[in-house]
Amino acid sequence: MKRNYLAAASVAALAFAASGARAQTMDYGSLEQLFGEPVTTSAIGSPQKATEAPATMEIVTADDIRRSGAHDIPGVLRHVAGVDVLQWTNDDADVSVRGYNQAYSPRLLVLIDGRQVYADYYGFTPWSALPVELSEIRQIEIVKGPNSALFGFNAVGGVINIVTYNPLYDDVKTAGLSVGTQSSAEGSAVATAKIGDKMGFRIGVGGRSDDDFSTPQPVNDVGTRRGDNRGEINVDGNFQLTDKIQASLEATHSQADQTEEIPVYATYWTRYGTYSVKGQVVADTPVGLIQGTAYSNWIDVIDFGTTTKTPAFTFNNQVTVVQLQDLYKIDENNTVRGSLEYRYNTVGSSFIPGAHISYDVVSGSVMWDWKILPTLTLTNALRLDSLSLGRDGPIAAGSPFTNASWDLTTTMPSYNSGLVWRPDDVDTFRITAARGVQVPNLVEYGALSVQVGPLTVGGQPTVMPTIVSNYELGWDRQIAAIGGMFRLSAYHQETDNIAALFGTLTVSPTGSLLLTSANIGNSQADGLELSLKGKIGEDWHWGLAYTPEVITDGPQAANVNKTDAETDFQHTTPVNVVKANLGWAGGKWEVDGFAQYESSFYGLAAAPGAVIGANLVPISDYLSVDGRIGYKLTDWLTLGLDAQNITQSSQQQTAGPIVERRVYGTATVIF
């Protein structure tokens, strides 16, 4: 009898099981329901169950996001094992995967539905300016380690792919309001609509306003707390053109003002404006799943100085990307993917205006997923990027370069290789090797150009790409007794040709000084990831992760300042990080708690009175606790109390201003 009740309950769940079925694009929701776990394309470009990917990855689901109590994406990611978050100010945070975090962290590729959303002129991600609401995110996929062979530049520390709800498959109508400490007020709304079976639309809008923390600032930073604001709108249309062809169009706009930590480890008040348009066609053909994508991103950045409201420098960056790929399952044991990509990236110069630095990149990549045995799969991916650099416009008087100096072409290979062995139903073993390419950003290539008396400061054309190689062993074991999984992963990572914006200082024969970008050294990291997660009954879930990592920086002979922000990773990465979470849901209540411990490390702070260079500042080990309580007042209204740094009114987590406790009251309506 008991079995029949269980059966009836299970069958009732089928009411939500029907799928659109003509899917050419990924119907994440239906596939997740079918396979009982999140699915992803972020590891090899082909749909996979998360547990079978030849990469160490995490998937944060929409439920995880909602129950995190976070109010921005870094707040969600800080609970994920192997992800490091530096919370500089109320709205500004930098995120990295497996250490190497820094201001304007450049090693991370961040995508929304496959469109890169990091600020390409400097290679970092201004999280507040991302045109997406938390409530329209289906899942966030975090791939740890290089994945350049699939995604190209910046995917050296890891990839974060934000996947939103698809209006052809998903029905989402929600709105939320919250108020909180630091005079915070925010609102958000997301809605999908279908016209017949063949057209679906989604719109997301959101806004936030708050004050920065009121904790003490360095004298030079006083005046940069001018209030943080954020607004965004995104519109997405998906169309089933035929049974075999889908198309989509997307447009976004965002604007964000925030006090933020810049790479010289001072705070500036910065205004971001972003726009994007994207079109995509996916066709299921006899020769594979063919996908064509084209998009352009525009980002306008105005950095205001520390003591004046006059813009210190501005960057206007445009990126255009055209991609064509074919994913073809040759037979039951072989799947291949071929891809061609063209990318154009340009930015106007600052402080000396009127010049443009740009590059064209032509890329080709292949991926081969080979099921050698039913239990053994080998995946190899290879990519070649050919980058042609260019420059026009005026040059600083003291620069030894001419525009012709930028007429350079570089070809860079990257690869990913992974062997996955699944000897039984519960164990998965991975051996992976990867080489990722981090191309110098446009500022390092010369977009920043300053002439002060005899001193010329700026990027230069001969700085080389940074290469990150990663070798990893991984073991995942599903454990039915705890309704969860154990993971052990060990990796060795080498970073060569680290690029630093102010990497070398030379004196010309005429006596002028040249401070330019340069490749200044190497670094390596050895780390472990131990994690265990599970459930207790139907109501409780928990997780525990320990991710020790040791970074050893090599000699940096060319570096003009040993404590340059961009080069000291050994001291600025905490060795021991422990994350734990515990959640309970019963009746109308949900309660979740998250704890994070970081052992002592050093932060970087601008050297007083110096134009560049930073000092190491000791940061004591700390424990921070976040949490959320949710109460479902009615079927359509949920009230929540969210908090970060619950146990401390203020806490030093970086060498920047001390962060404060943040508490929010929220109301969420589901229509």
Added chain:
Amino acid sequence: MGGSGSGARGIHHCLYRVFDGKPLGRGAMKTRIFGLCLLAVGAATLPTSPARADITPKDVQVMARALGFTEKPPTGEVNIGIVFAPGNPQSAKEADDLKTLMGTGLKAGNLTLKPVLVKIDDLGSAGDVAAFLLTDGVGADGAKLAAATKTKQKPCVTIDMAQVQSGACVMGIKSEPKVEIVVNKAAAADSGVSFAASFRMMITEL
């Protein structure tokens, strides 16, 4: 260069610094590493789910969901033929359980599945069904099913992988401990069934 030759040094640094940069005595280090190993081994040796032979509600869920990924999925109110061998108690019991489970109609989105019991020898007179759901234990009679699905151009799903291997049934599913789906491409072609591309990438095709 931080080349591979530095790997041993890296491991040494790791062992040295993994506990906050403080050098540990050999005893203390061994104790901590032993502790980590205990955690790993302890977690790994926890029991996993037991083997299972009977069709379960979760199996039925997976079957229904998988049918949604055919390129021309059934819609509205349709019959699903539960095929059983009357002479096999296991097969007959599964058929009865399934009928009870699905009641007078299983609503799944825009699809309502109505169970219809079909004896393996009566496949020719099964009437209009959207798909066949094959119970376990039909054995060699599976060939009769293959002929029927080919004639009626309808798919067959089962948990009996042997019937998929033999081509008698189009799709086999396993739901524990992880969902696995196997499709016999020749049987699918014979039955006039094809699947969405993203679905095909995630299953085993024979």
